[in-house]
Amino acid sequence: MGAVATVALTAPQGSDQRQPVSGDPVPPTRAAREERAIQETRRQQLAEREAALAAKEEELKKLGEKIDSQLKALEETKKKYEELLKAEEERQKQLQGERVTKMVKLFKTLKAAESAKLLDKMEEGEARLILDRLDTKTVAKLVPNISQPRTIRWVNENLQRRGEKQ
Numbered sequence: 001m002g003a004v005a006t007v008a009l010t011a012p013q014g015s016d017q018r019q020p021v022s023g024d025p026v027p028p029t030r031a032a033r034e035e036r037a038i039q040e041t042r043r044q045q046l047a048e049r050e051a052a053l054a055a056k057e058e059e060l061k062k063l064g065e066k067i068d069s070q071l072k073a074l075e076e077t078k079k080k081y082e083e084l085l086k087a088e089e090e091r092q093k094q095l096q097g098e099r100v101t102k103m104v105k106l107f108k109t110l111k112a113a114e115s116a117k118l119l120d121k122m123e124e125g126e127a128r129l130i131l132d133r134l135d136t137k138t139v140a141k142l143v144p145n146i147s148q149p150r151t152i153r154w155v156n157e158n159l160q161r162r163g164e165k166q
Contacts, residue, residue: 104133107142116145128154 028036107115107130119127119142131139131154143151 100129100133103130107134108138112141113145116142120147120150124150124153128157132158 107118110118115138119130122130127150131142134142
């Protein structure tokens with residue numbers, strides 16, 4: 001009973017809080033207990049939020065890595081596609097070159113009048129290509145038989161190209 005009396009004597013007036021005497025814990029007041037419970041609840045909520053954020057962060061990191069690997073794979077596929085496209089273009093150019101070579105041989109073997117008639121019926125670009133590939137001797141035989149405007153255009157283009165080369 002002596003300890004209780006000491007506590008009562010040492011407590012300030014108008015206060016419910018008791019001061020400990022000789023190391024005895026003071027039971028917390030109801031408001032203090034509620035405050036601690038609220039704080040503990042907040043701590044738990046914050047811990048849960050932090051854990052959720054950490055999980056989301058990890059998920060985003062994994063998704064970012066997945067997107068990066070997919071992007072890399074897509075870039076590699078694009079590169080392979082461009083290489084295939086380039087190879088196909090080269091193959092088409094080679095085939096076109098072979099066709100032109102065959103046509104040039106054909107025009108060399110035909111008579112000049114027949115070759116000129118065929119050249120006049122061809123599109124401008126194709127006729128130019130054939131004339132460019134034919135040797136000078138064959139072209140000289142063809143020119144009198146080719147339509148004059150086409151011959152003049154071909155000669156002018158050749159002169160312009162020569163001027164650009166010099």
